[in-house]
Amino acid sequence: MTRYTSATDADRAEMLAAIGVDSVDDLFEQIPEPLRLGRPLALPDGMSEAEVYERLAALAARNEDAESQVCFVGAGMYDHYVPAIVDAITQRSEFLTPYTPYQPEISQGGLQVMFEFQTAMSELTGLPVSNAGLYEGPSSVASAGYLAMAATKRKRFVVSRGLHPHSRETLETYAVGYGAEVVEVDLCDGETDAAALTAAVDGETAAVFLQSPNFLGAVEQVEALGAAAKEHGALLIVATDPMTLGVLKPPGECGADIALGEGQPLGNRLDFGGPSFGFFCATEEQIRRMPGRIAGETDDVDGRRGFVLALQTREQHIRREKATHNICTAQALNALGAMVHLAWLGREGFRELGELLVRRTAYARERLAAVEGVQLLHTAPVAREFAVRLDVPVERVLERCAERGIAAGYPLGREYPEYEDGLLVAITERRTKVQIDEMADALGAAIVAERGALFPDGGEENATAQEVR
Amino acid sequence: MALTETPMQAEHARTIYEKSKPGRRAAVLPDIEVPETPLAELIPAELLRAEPPRLPEIAEPEIVRHYNKLSRRNFDLDSGFYPLGSCTMKHNPRLNERVAALPGHARLHPAQDPKRAQGALELMSLLQESLGEICGLPHVSLQPSAGSHGELAGLLLTRAFHADRGEERTKVLAPDTSHGTNPASVTMAGYEVVKVATNERGGVEMDDLRAKIDADPDQVACLMLTNPNTLGLFDENIAEIAELIHAAGGTLYYDGANLNAVMGHSRPGDMGFDIVHVNLHKSFSQPHGGGGPGAGPIAVSERIEPFLPRPQVVRRENNGHGPSFDLDHERPKSIGRLRGFQGNFGVFVRSYAYILSLGGDGLAEASETAVLNANYLKACLAEGLAGERLPVAFERHCMHEFVLSGKPMKRELGLATLDLAKRLLDFGFHPPTVYFPLLVEEALMIEPTETETKESLDGFAAAIEQILAEAESDPERAKQAPYTTPVRRLDEVKATRRPVVRQEIS
Numbered sequence: 001m002t003r004y005t006s007a008t009d010a011d012r013a014e015m016l017a018a019i020g021v022d023s024v025d026d027l028f029e030q031i032p033e034p035l036r037l038g039r040p041l042a043l044p045d046g047m048s049e050a051e052v053y054e055r056l057a058a059l060a061a062r063n064e065d066a067e068s069q070v071c072f073v074g075a076g077m078y079d080h081y082v083p084a085i086v087d088a089i090t091q092r093s094e095f096l097t098p099y100t101p102y103q104p105e106i107s108q109g110g111l112q113v114m115f116e117f118q119t120a121m122s123e124l125t126g127l128p129v130s131n132a133g134l135y136e137g138p139s140s141v142a143s144a145g146y147l148a149m150a151a152t153k154r155k156r157f158v159v160s161r162g163l164h165p166h167s168r169e170t171l172e173t174y175a176v177g178y179g180a181e182v183v184e185v186d187l188c189d190g191e192t193d194a195a196a197l198t199a200a201v202d203g204e205t206a207a208v209f210l211q212s213p214n215f216l217g218a219v220e221q222v223e224a225l226g227a228a229a230k231e232h233g234a235l236l237i238v239a240t241d242p243m244t245l246g247v248l249k250p251p252g253e254c255g256a257d258i259a260l261g262e263g264q265p266l267g268n269r270l271d272f273g274g275p276s277f278g279f280f281c282a283t284e285e286q287i288r289r290m291p292g293r294i295a296g297e298t299d300d301v302d303g304r305r306g307f308v309l310a311l312q313t314r315e316q317h318i319r320r321e322k323a324t325h326n327i328c329t330a331q332a333l334n335a336l337g338a339m340v341h342l343a344w345l346g347r348e349g350f351r352e353l354g355e356l357l358v359r360r361t362a363y364a365r366e367r368l369a370a371v372e373g374v375q376l377l378h379t380a381p382v383a384r385e386f387a388v389r390l391d392v393p394v395e396r397v398l399e400r401c402a403e404r405g406i407a408a409g410y411p412l413g414r415e416y417p418e419y420e421d422g423l424l425v426a427i428t429e430r431r432t433k434v435q436i437d438e439m440a441d442a443l444g445a446a447i448v449a450e451r452g453a454l455f456p457d458g459g460e461e462n463a464t465a466q467e468v469r
Numbered sequence: 470m471a472l473t474e475t476p477m478q479a480e481h482a483r484t485i486y487e488k489s490k491p492g493r494r495a496a497v498l499p500d501i502e503v504p505e506t507p508l509a510e511l512i513p514a515e516l517l518r519a520e521p522p523r524l525p526e527i528a529e530p531e532i533v534r535h536y537n538k539l540s541r542r543n544f545d546l547d548s549g550f551y552p553l554g555s556c557t558m559k560h561n562p563r564l565n566e567r568v569a570a571l572p573g574h575a576r577l578h579p580a581q582d583p584k585r586a587q588g589a590l591e592l593m594s595l596l597q598e599s600l601g602e603i604c605g606l607p608h609v610s611l612q613p614s615a616g617s618h619g620e621l622a623g624l625l626l627t628r629a630f631h632a633d634r635g636e637e638r639t640k641v642l643a644p645d646t647s648h649g650t651n652p653a654s655v656t657m658a659g660y661e662v663v664k665v666a667t668n669e670r671g672g673v674e675m676d677d678l679r680a681k682i683d684a685d686p687d688q689v690a691c692l693m694l695t696n697p698n699t700l701g702l703f704d705e706n707i708a709e710i711a712e713l714i715h716a717a718g719g720t721l722y723y724d725g726a727n728l729n730a731v732m733g734h735s736r737p738g739d740m741g742f743d744i745v746h747v748n749l750h751k752s753f754s755q756p757h758g759g760g761g762p763g764a765g766p767i768a769v770s771e772r773i774e775p776f777l778p779r780p781q782v783v784r785r786e787n788n789g790h791g792p793s794f795d796l797d798h799e800r801p802k803s804i805g806r807l808r809g810f811q812g813n814f815g816v817f818v819r820s821y822a823y824i825l826s827l828g829g830d831g832l833a834e835a836s837e838t839a840v841l842n843a844n845y846l847k848a849c850l851a852e853g854l855a856g857e858r859l860p861v862a863f864e865r866h867c868m869h870e871f872v873l874s875g876k877p878m879k880r881e882l883g884l885a886t887l888d889l890a891k892r893l894l895d896f897g898f899h900p901p902t903v904y905f906p907l908l909v910e911e912a913l914m915i916e917p918t919e920t921e922t923k924e925s926l927d928g929f930a931a932a933i934e935q936i937l938a939e940a941e942s943d944p945e946r947a948k949q950a951p952y953t954t955p956v957r958r959l960d961e962v963k964a965t966r967r968p969v970v971r972q973e974i975s
Binding site: 003004005006007011012014015016018019020021024026027028029030031032034035036037040041042043044045046047049052053055056057058059060061062063064065066067068069071073075076077079083085087088089091092093094095096097098099100101102103104105106107108109110112113115116118119120122123124128129130132133135136137138139146164166167169170172173174176177178179219221245246247248249250253262269270271272273274275277287293294295296297298299300301302304305306307308309310311312313315316317318319320321322323325326327328329330331332333334336340342343344345346347348349350351352353355356358359360362363381382383398399402407410429432433 | 478481482484485486489493494495496498499501502503504505506508511512513515516517518519521522523524525526527529532533535536537539540541542543544545546547548551553556558559560561562564566567568569570571572573574575576577578579580581582585586587588589591592599602603614615616617618620621624625628629649650652653654655656657658659662702703705707708731732733734735736739740748750754756757758759760761762763764778804805806807808809810811812813814815816818821822824825826827828829830831832833834835837838840841842844845847848849865866868890891894899900902905919920921922923949951954955956957958959960961963964965968969970971972974
């Protein structure tokens with residue numbers, strides 16, 4: 001018997017008698033004999049709770065996490081401080097263990113949370129309609145593509161290369177299925193090449209996809225870039241980092257039809273990439289094409305205020321093949337974490353946090369630019385992340401910094417061959433001035449050491465790192 | 470029924486924005502520590518926001534009270550029986566929450582160098598192996614975020630598999646009993662759905678299947694099937710079904726929503742399926758969270774493996790130095806990414822802890838007890854008034870769930886399945902899934918899971934009996950139910966006609 005079941009031998013005997021069979025095996029006889037496994041699963045025997053804990057703690061100990069390293073890695077997920085009340089509230093049984101609120105009379109808590117969350121995301125993005133959350137960032141981008149095709153009856157996407165590489169790749173994956181073409185527009189000095197974008201957009205374009213701040217950290221001129229989309233009747237879809245929206249002009253005020261993104265910075269831990277949530281906001285015009293759950297306000301038979309899942313006729317459980325999306329289970333608990341975090345920060349705290357990020361990022365950028373062997377990859381304005389170039393191999397420098405307990409950033413060469421020498425550095429409120437200074441010193445020392453390793457005699461000064469490798 | 474308002478009902482719902490007052494706050498942030506340059510000198514003013522978003526202004530004690538009060542307006546699995554069919558509402562062990570929260574998991578950055586995330590990658594590799602063994606299909610990708618995401622992945626894999634052979638097929642077959650996500654995924658993946666009828670035993674109607682295939686065998690891309698299906702019945706013809714689909718050149722897709730019935734007893738791979746998705750938030754105890762998170766890993770056969778999403782976790786043997794783990798991005802035939810990073814890792818930790826806790830024999834026992842519980846509850850509900858008013862849709866042993874029809878109840882008492890469901894709320898039960906599968910009129914789909922006691926099942930059967938008895942003399946009582954819930958029946962039409970989807974803030 002496992003610890004999670006309760007049937008005693010006496011229970012079983014009574015239950016089998018009520019069913020009218022001699023053994024549980026009789027119930028499995030509907031499975032044709034050749035298809036029955038007929039042997040135990042080749043898995044280890046069950047363990048006690050203490051043993052499972054030790055086993056998993058031992059695995060966890062083999063990871064270098066943001067508690068054991070000072071983490072300057074971002075690239076879409078950030079080491080923010082998640083306040084204690086987020087854990088306390090999201091771990092409550094009443095939020096942790098129910099299913100999707102199909103019975104609204106006994107799900108008012110969850111539904112009201114969705115309504116509050118939608119309000120918060122609508123405020124952040126400056127768009128009137130928000131859903132209750134999608135899986136995560138990149139797949140939300142792909143879902144926006146599907147919406148844009150339905151809205152415009154066109155099948156061509158123009159995508160800035162500043163959009164997160166994972167988002168671009170996910171959009172491509174989905175586009176093969178629903179039959180759309182993806183055209184990429186290059187970056188120029190860290191920002192989307194405006195002339196190239198304008199040239200790429202035409203009357204066949206369903207949507208223009210931008211990200212601001214983009215993957216290199218640059219705050220884009222969304223309004224100006226979006227003009228081409230407006231001119232040709234394409235949707236303007238803007239991915240954004242929610243933690244910057246206390247200070248940056250919201251996408252809704254820059255002409256975006258859809259604003260979306262990875263929600264992890266709000267109340268969600270890193271978790272090696274998930275679970276987190278995607279947010280998805282849009283203009284009123286798109287409400288009936290939106291993917292995901294949407295909570296709406298209504299009244300009960302006695303006139304009490306209440307909340308329900310609204311516009312369910314968009315959804316798969318009602319509309320099947322005609323649904324606007326296939327999503328069922330999404331990320332309600334993660335959206336709750338975000339809502340609690342946002343309430344805790346509050347109106348002033350959220351703005352102050354945004355300002356703190358901008359100022360510490362500016363400091364870190366300046367500090368690193370002054371390090372011998374480091375150059376800014378671009379000089380566009382940044383909010384919480386920036387890119388530099390190193391004159392020695394990035395991966396080797398990262399290795400040396402890691403040995404000093406610092407995760408110094410994200411190597412751009414993984415996804416941008418044109419920035420083989422690029423390093424992306426992210427700041428959160430957890431990265432103190434002291435840590436930034438230490439990181440700059442460690443980076444400087446690593447570059448010096450790497451140069452020494454490359455050119456032990458101190459000569460060869462004209463050789464680049466590329467040639468040596 | 471006395472219509473006295475309960476204290477919770479009397480409390481008017483107010484959102485957190487309506488409790489906000491300028492000047493209140495919870496968070497105290499760290500000092501800025503660096504020069505406080507005016508923002509407009511760092512970022513051009515036209516890219517800055519004029520006013521901060523109108524988030525609530527409220528101190529921490531009141532935030533806690535607000536959400537604690539809201540939580541009490543939810544019913545949850547930890548409070549009572551939740552026999553929602555096809556959702557597998559089994560116990561969520563708290564051990565799993567504890568291990569998922571270890572900093573080595575919770576604060577691990579997804580872009581960490583694989584050399585410095587060996588524990589996480591090993592865990593993923595172990596979970597892949599375990600799911601591969603349970604499904605009888607050797608190759609596993611953990612990337613999909615939920616069941617429907619796994620379905621989309623499976624269909625994109627099917628498309629890539631055919632394209633690799635120079636084929637382009639247009640049709641995906643699915644029984645009329647399939648989950649709504651199946652046809653919705655088919656459309657998103659750019660295919661056309663072809664519905665297959667159900668026979669008198671609740672399985673696929675073989676003549677109809679043959680006819681649908683023969684109509685255009687070259688266009689059949691895939692058949693999506695749940696086995697046991699949404700009626701809780703195992704399709705005995707599965708081997709022949711697999712043969713027919715494979716002969717036509719299609720793939721066979723297994724919707725793993727009902728895997729909880731067969732763990733350690735029968736494996737989709739052995740039944741002939743090419744692609745399986747597993748709902749970790751169903752069979753493998755990840756809490757449902759009021760609508761997520763979950764995860765929908767896929768297991769596939771040899772011929773589908775080259776197309777799996779990237780990156781893929783791989784285990785490498787190092788000549789006696791023990792294995793090492795890495796992320797393989799170099800997969801030339803891959804369909805590509807389905808999402809960012811590596812998937813819902815926190816869910817993987819919980820589900821792997823669950824698999825370790827139960828072990829192979831424990832998983833088999835869990836399925837056995839799930840099937841026992843379902844058949845016992847079905848037997849209880851075949852007695853008395855329920856037996857008359859709520860007959861089982863297909864008279865045979867079920868697997869982990871079963872479907873009743875409220876058609877006689879509606880005809881004879883004027884009570885719809887919805888009324889019965891709403892009246893159950895007053896008895897402290899979450900109702901079964903209602904009006905699904907579509908094939909059964911006034912359907913009630915009941916899945917008790919293995920973690921319920923005999924006493925819970927008896928209590929539920931007694932409540933159904935009591936509601937039906939009450940309806941014999943006073944059907945209005947159920948038609949007006951519920952009475953005791955935080956709110957009573959809600960106007961869903963209004964919420965859709967004139968949607969109000971956010972709080973107005975003055």
